[in-house]
Amino acid sequence: MTATTVTAPAPGAGTASKQPAAGGAGAGRLRTILAPVLLGVVALLLWQLAVVVFDIKPFIVPAPLSIGGEFGTNIATVVAGAVVTGGNALVGLVIGGIVGIVFAILAALVRVVDELSVAIVAALAVIPIVALAPVLYTMFGAGAETARQLVAAIAVFIPVYINTLRGLRQVRPVHRDLLHVYAASAWQMTRTVTVPGALPFIFTGLRIASSLAVISALIAEYFGGPVGGLGKSITSAASSSNYNLAWAYVLGAILVGLVFYCVTLAIEMFATRHYRPTS
Amino acid sequence: MSEAPAASATQPVTATDVAAAVQVTGVDKVFVGKKKATVTALENIDLTVAPGEFVSLIGPSGCGKSTLLRLIADLDTPSTGSVTVFGKTARQARIDQEYGIAFQQAGLLPWRTVTGNIELPLELHKVGSAARKARSAELLALVGLSDFAESYPDQLSGGMQQRVAIARALAESPRLLLMDEPFGALDEMTRERMQTELVKITAETGAAVVFVTHSIPEAVYLSNRVVVMSPRPGRIRDILTVSLGSAAERNEQLRENEAFFENVSKVRELLHGEAPVGVRGVETR
Numbered sequence: 363m364t365a366t367t368v369t370a371p372a373p374g375a376g377t378a379s380k381q382p383a384a385g386g387a388g389a390g391r392l393r394t395i396l397a398p399v400l401l402g403v404v405a406l407l408l409w410q411l412a413v414v415v416f417d418i419k420p421f422i423v424p425a426p427l428s429i430g431g432e433f434g435t436n437i438a439t440v441v442a443g444a445v446v447t448g449g450n451a452l453v454g455l456v457i458g459g460i461v462g463i464v465f466a467i468l469a470a471l472v473r474v475v476d477e478l479s480v481a482i483v484a485a486l487a488v489i490p491i492v493a494l495a496p497v498l499y500t501m502f503g504a505g506a507e508t509a510r511q512l513v514a515a516i517a518v519f520i521p522v523y524i525n526t527l528r529g530l531r532q533v534r535p536v537h538r539d540l541l542h543v544y545a546a547s548a549w550q551m552t553r554t555v556t557v558p559g560a561l562p563f564i565f566t567g568l569r570i571a572s573s574l575a576v577i578s579a580l581i582a583e584y585f586g587g588p589v590g591g592l593g594k595s596i597t598s599a600a601s602s603s604n605y606n607l608a609w610a611y612v613l614g615a616i617l618v619g620l621v622f623y624c625v626t627l628a629i630e631m632f633a634t635r636h637y638r639p640t641s
Numbered sequence: 642m643s644e645a646p647a648a649s650a651t652q653p654v655t656a657t658d659v660a661a662a663v664q665v666t667g668v669d670k671v672f673v674g675k676k677k678a679t680v681t682a683l684e685n686i687d688l689t690v691a692p693g694e695f696v697s698l699i700g701p702s703g704c705g706k707s708t709l710l711r712l713i714a715d716l717d718t719p720s721t722g723s724v725t726v727f728g729k730t731a732r733q734a735r736i737d738q739e740y741g742i743a744f745q746q747a748g749l750l751p752w753r754t755v756t757g758n759i760e761l762p763l764e765l766h767k768v769g770s771a772a773r774k775a776r777s778a779e780l781l782a783l784v785g786l787s788d789f790a791e792s793y794p795d796q797l798s799g800g801m802q803q804r805v806a807i808a809r810a811l812a813e814s815p816r817l818l819l820m821d822e823p824f825g826a827l828d829e830m831t832r833e834r835m836q837t838e839l840v841k842i843t844a845e846t847g848a849a850v851v852f853v854t855h856s857i858p859e860a861v862y863l864s865n866r867v868v869v870m871s872p873r874p875g876r877i878r879d880i881l882t883v884s885l886g887s888a889a890e891r892n893e894q895l896r897e898n899e900a901f902f903e904n905v906s907k908v909r910e911l912l913h914g915e916a917p918v919g920v921r922g923v924e925t926r
């Protein structure tokens with residue numbers, strides 16, 4: 363993944379327009395939102411139709427309406443579970459994100475750190491992180507959420523680190539020259555040009571990581587630890603043959619993932635709103 | 642001793658007594674590319690710019706104008722020869738912030754407002770925030786962008802961005818300005834206004850300027866001397882001394898002036914490589 367998703371097409375350089383054309387952008391945005399929503403509605407309708415027409419049993423796949431009904435009646439426990447799982451994911455996202463960014467800055471500044479971390483990051487990227495969960499539960503005690511948060515943090519660290527480091531290496535030559543002209547120190551260069559310039563990349567990393575954080579925190583629950591989260595609720599509902607309820611929790615997990623993704627996307631769009639390439 | 646500055650201004654400037662603003666001696670620049678392919682960008686360049694003097698570099702695209710400017714700015718080092726700025730090595734002059742520079746690209750930081758961009762050098766050199774505010778307001782007025790202080794570069798046209806870059810170059814009132822086609826992106830009217838402003842600024846501050854341009858009238862209007870360069874490998878073909886009077890006399894009327902057109906055609910002849918027979922003010926090299 364690169365930051366291509368955040369760099370809008372080149373603006374009409376040389377036009378004196380103060381503000382981007384709001385009308386066109388608004389219509390475009392509406393269409394990008396409307397299209398997937400319509401597709402989703404159509405898919406749900408077909409799904410419902412298929413379940414009714416072919417008389418599919420709930421343990422294979424329940425109808426969306428029954429899932430929705432179950433979701434509505436159990437909204438309190440779904441929300442409680444979402445708070446637990448989402449909380450773990452958030453802690454993991456914040457810790458993994460900060461560590462990933464700080465490490466990437468160190469690696470960009472100090473060559474030794476970069477060389478040392480290549481091996482560590484490669485190893486971390488290869489390990490299926492959730493496989494660490496059972497080990498971490500014994501380390502931190504099965505009664506604490508720490509193991510899950512740590513799993514999420516490690517999962518977040520990798521994309522954030524890799525994207526940030528790539529962004530830190532994309533300094534525009536004219537900016538490098540400028541800071542050289544000002545006889546700026548390495549730290550001044552990092553603070554005023556390198557890190558701000560890498561923001562689109564950092565946010566791309568965080569956006570990928572946000573979904574990973576939710577998935578990791580959720581799956582880590584399958585391997586033990588306290589009850590109450592969405593992951594544990596899915597397994598216990600499924601094992602007591604309450605398939606509609608299990609799917610209602612799955613729906614909850616999907617919504618948590620969506621919220622994480624959309625919030626990071628919104629922050630990204632705000633923070634990089636002026637980053638269109640200028641002349 | 643009160644007449645000392647006046648006296649020094651009329652003294653012939655040599656490297657030994659009053660240091661030249663820029664002294665380029667016997668400079669070659671050879672770029673070594675991949676597979677050892679070499680490009681000779683500059684060959685045997687000798688150039689002296691006196692303090693307060695306005696010198697333009699003009700020549701066909703790719704003749705090494707930007708490269709020469711980069712050597713003076715210590716953004717690159719010559720393959721042979723030496724560059725000194727106010728008697729110091731180019732490196733020392735850069736560290737001492739002896740010059741301000743405006744690049745061919747505006748090179749603004751997109752995440753900073755116009756004010757933030759102009760204040761960047763001041764901020765890096767630990768100027769207090771009140772002094773920074775005052776200076777940036779002054780410079781914004783100068784380049785006619787006071788209404789855009791809090792705008793971001795992506796909200797400005799190319800020409801407006803270039804004006805911000807010029808304001809940034811002026812921020813620390815340097816004794817030497819290096820400018821690489823700073824008006825290239827401007828429309829003709831803004832361009833002429835900025836030229837007039839630049840003449841005024843340099844007259845007020847007494848700054849020396851090395852100015853790269855593609856425009857012959859621009860070079861003639863602005864300069865004390867026009868350095869005409871030949872296509873690759875870049876050499877100095879000739880240096881034309883423009884005698885159109887002091888900066889104070891260079892106003893809009895000058896553009897209609899007979900002497901102005903004479904100088905324009907002289908530069909044009911030099912650029913096209915025809916022997917300029919019998920023209921005055923040409924230093925034959």
Ligand SMILES: Nc1ncnc2c1ncn2[C@@H]1O[C@H](COP(=O)(O)OP(=O)(O)OP(=O)(O)O)[C@@H](O)[C@H]1O
Binds near residue numbers: 702
């Ligand atoms: N970093 C570099 N590596 C290799 N060759 C270079 C480098 N910089 C410049 N050159 C070469 O040196 C020559 C002079 O380039 P330069 O940018 O100084 O030209 P210029 O006179 O400024 O042209 P223009 O008017 O188009 O800006 C060109 O042939 C260019 O290809």
Ligand SMILES: [Mg+2]
Binds near residue numbers: 745821
């Ligand atoms: Mg150039």
